[in-house]
Amino acid sequence: MRRAAVQERAxxxxxxxxxxxxxxxxxxxAGAVHALRGVDLGLARGTFTAVMGPSGSxxxxxxxxxxxxxxxxxxxxxxxxxxITGLNENKLTELRRTRLGFVFQAFNLLPSLTVEDxxxxxxxxxxxxxxxxxxxxxxxxxGLADKARRRPGELSGGQQQRVAIARALVTRPDVxxxxxxxxxxxxxxxxxxxxxxxxxxxxxxxxxxxxxxDPVAAAWADRALFLADGxxxxxxxxxxxxAVATRMTALTGRVPAGVAA
Ligand code: ADP
Numbered sequence: 588m589r590r591a592a593v594q595e596r597a598x599x600x601x602x603x604x605x606x607x608x609x610x611x612x613x614x615x616x617a618g619a620v621h622a623l624r625g626v627d628l629g630l631a632r633g634t635f636t637a638v639m640g641p642s643g644s645x646x647x648x649x650x651x652x653x654x655x656x657x658x659x660x661x662x663x664x665x666x667x668x669x670x671i672t673g674l675n676e677n678k679l680t681e682l683r684r685t686r687l688g689f690v691f692q693a694f695n696l697l698p699s700l701t702v703e704d705x706x707x708x709x710x711x712x713x714x715x716x717x718x719x720x721x722x723x724x725x726x727x728x729x730g731l732a733d734k735a736r737r738r739p740g741e742l743s744g745g746q747q748q749r750v751a752i753a754r755a756l757v758t759r760p761d762v763x764x765x766x767x768x769x770x771x772x773x774x775x776x777x778x779x780x781x782x783x784x785x786x787x788x789x790x791x792x793x794x795x796x797x798x799x800x801d802p803v804a805a806a807w808a809d810r811a812l813f814l815a816d817g818x819x820x821x822x823x824x825x826x827x828x829x830a831v832a833t834r835m836t837a838l839t840g841r842v843p844a845g846v847a848a
Contacts, residue, residue, distance in 0.1 A: 601668045602629040603762050603794040604653055609662035611648050611817075622648040623659065624817040632761075635788040635795045637805035639831065640814030641839045646798045647766075649814060653796065654687055654764045655679045667761030684713050688755025688763040688793075690784075692770035694747045696739040696754075702726065703735040706753045713758070725753045728791065729783055745776035752783055756793060763787070765797040769804050781807040802831035813838055 611623040622645045630636050640646050651657035652664060655671045663672050667686055671679060688709075689695075696705045703722040710717040719735075726732050729749040739747050748768060755763045765784065769777035785807050787793035797808065805811045806828040813821040815838050823830055 602665065603632045603634075603667060604628070604630040604796060605663075605665040606653060607663045607665075609652055609659045609664060611645075611652055611657065612660045622817055623652065626652075626662070626817075626819060628812070628819060630762075630794065630796060632794050633788060633792050634810065635785060635808045636797070637808035637811045637826070637831075638796065638798045638814060639800065639802075639805055639811055639835060641835070642800075644814040644838075645817040646800075646814055648817075650764055650766055650796070650798050654689070654762075655683055681713070684709055685758055686761045688758065688760040690748070690751050690755050690763060690765040690768045692767040694739070694744070694751045694771075696747055696750055698739050700738070701735065702731065702737050702739065702742070702750050705739065705750055706757055709754060709758050717757075721757065722753075725757050726750075728756065728787075729753045743776070744772055745779055748772065748776075748780045749783060752780070752787065756787060756791065761794065763793055763795045765795060767799055767801075768797060769799070769801065774803075777801075777804065802826075802828040802835065805831045 606626045606628045609623055609626040613620040613622055626649065638646055638649060648657065652659050655666065663670060665671065666682065669682065671682060674682065703719065706722045706725060707717050722735060723732060726735055729752050731746060731749055734742060734746065739750065742750065769780055772780060781804055784795050788795055799805055806826055808826065811823045811826040811831050812819050813834055820838065821834055823834060
């Protein structure tokens with residue numbers, strides 16, 4: 588049911604993220620590396636997508652190009668309906684600050700600022716003077732309403748990542764990009780953080796694109812996409828961790844543990 592609703596929204600509002608014919612080449616001539624070789628992708632608003640692939644398959648390059656942190660060699664990238672390929676650096680920075688949220692493996696909070704000030708930073712960087720209310724609201728959404736006056740160093744890793752998610756949501760962005768968001772967390776804490784991203788999509792209307800190499804993390808997404816040699820080679824809807832692991836094994840060519848050769 589929800590999928591049908593999402594599809595309908597995509598048709599009326601367009602995609603949150605759209606890449607067409609995206610190539611990214613590093614270097615030239617014989618030594619050139621083709622990190623992305625023709626990526627065509629549209630991600631509907633209000634969806635949670637996991638991007639997977641073996642090391643070197645182009646995941647980081649994809650995320651950087653999709654989030655306007657790197658420029659494709661050719662092709663087009665649209666975010667929230669805005670073509671970003673031709674934007675100058677200032678416009679791109681503004682677009683990233685106002686319309687994108689980021690969650691990183693290492694949390695990337697500013698240690699000298701309180702939790703509340705970390706969360707409000709993206710709004711302040713765009714010249715707004717947000718009230719405490721907005722911080723309270725978004726910290727409440729991640730279950731940390733009582734931690735507003737703490738500093739990141741006083742919180743656990745999982746709590747810090749929840750602050751980072753609150754910071755990513757504070758501008759009500761078109762897209763949240765998450766780069767291995769659970770890479771530094773233990774299994775139980777990882778599940779809490781992934782549950783929050785899921786909640787942001789289901790209840791707050793967020794769109795999440797998450798790069799991960801962890802099949803268990805990918806299982807929280809609506810869809811897992813598999814990169815191989817710079818192109819999307821496969822996709823799984825409503826992925827289970829087992830199905831994702833099997834697909835990854837097929838891509839890397841390794842026989843899974845416990846399976847006789
Ligand atoms: P992944 O994130 O899946 O490990 P990357 O996007 O980091 O893959 O890399 C894709 C390919 O592009 C790899 O072959 C990698 O060595 C190459 N690559 C990435 N960044 C650069 C760079 N700055 N210069 C040259 N080659 C690069």
